[in-house]
Amino acid sequence: MTQHPGRKRVTAEELMHELSADPEWFAGAKWRERQAEARSRELAALEAPVVAELRRLGFKVDLISDLHNSRLNYQAAIPLLMSWLPRVADRRVKEEIIRALSVRWAKPQAAPLLLEEFRNVEDDPQGPLRWAIGNALEVVADESFADDLIDLVRDATYGRSRQMIVLALGRMKARRPVQVLIDLLGDEDVAAHAVIALGKLGAPEAKPALERMLTHRDGLVRKEAKKALGRIS
Numbered sequence: 001m002t003q004h005p006g007r008k009r010v011t012a013e014e015l016m017h018e019l020s021a022d023p024e025w026f027a028g029a030k031w032r033e034r035q036a037e038a039r040s041r042e043l044a045a046l047e048a049p050v051v052a053e054l055r056r057l058g059f060k061v062d063l064i065s066d067l068h069n070s071r072l073n074y075q076a077a078i079p080l081l082m083s084w085l086p087r088v089a090d091r092r093v094k095e096e097i098i099r100a101l102s103v104r105w106a107k108p109q110a111a112p113l114l115l116e117e118f119r120n121v122e123d124d125p126q127g128p129l130r131w132a133i134g135n136a137l138e139v140v141a142d143e144s145f146a147d148d149l150i151d152l153v154r155d156a157t158y159g160r161s162r163q164m165i166v167l168a169l170g171r172m173k174a175r176r177p178v179q180v181l182i183d184l185l186g187d188e189d190v191a192a193h194a195v196i197a198l199g200k201l202g203a204p205e206a207k208p209a210l211e212r213m214l215t216h217r218d219g220l221v222r223k224e225a226k227k228a229l230g231r232i233s
Contacts, residue, residue: 046090050097053080064096068103075105082106082113094121095132102136111141115148118161130161138164146175153184160189170197178203185209192221199228207232 044051047064054061054077061067064081067074081097088094098117101110118133134152141149149169153162166184169177178201184194195213198206210232213225 043092043096046093047096050081050084050088050093053084064093064100067100073105074100074103078106078110082110085113085117091129095129098129098132098136102132102139104139106136107140108142108144109140111137111145114140115145115152118152127161130158131163134161135164138168141165141168143172143174146172146177150177150180153180153190156187156189162190163193166190166193167197170200173201176201176203178206182206182209185213188218191216192218192224195221195224195228199224199231202231204232 044063050064051061054064054067057077057080059067059072059074059077061070061072066072067077078101081100085094085097085101088097094117098114101114114133114137118130118137121130121133124130137145137149146169149165149172152158153166153169155162166181169181178198181194181198181201184190187194191213195210198210207229210225210229213221214229216222216225
């Protein structure tokens, strides 16, 4: 419900009814709706070759996103998705394939391909496509790719797109990249994620560095530092 100054409280339904009676708002809403529909149709057309092959494999999908949105077990589709990823030029289709590869069934075979995409994608270094690839790597990269992940997180030019890769280092129990993560505490783009990863590793040697983060200007960093110290204790 919403309160207008000097007026009775109105429900969301009533508010939408008021807005839709405004010709300018209605015209703008209709324009945005048509634009969204046009983008959806365009994406479906671009995805059509991939979708056609998925359907030949037996997956009754209309879009690539239907694979994960419908919670299907599409392990058999992983090699097909991997074969399409480097061949796709459209960024939206590429991102949909990457999201579809962000599942345990793609572990670890998709990791080398995703590492190559992360390094080579024609994108703003901190853009959303590279972030999506980093998110996929957090899911599929195992300990055997620790050196590659460490190289990526140490490159500050990748900015926030490294965030989920930093989290992945918190799973590297054999390598325990504690010092790498401590060094990242001074990097504002990934500080909170480095704190979380250190907490997952339960590294007592990180305790002094984490205690300093309790006075960090970012509230999320302070909160996660407290939780990480609790795990270490």
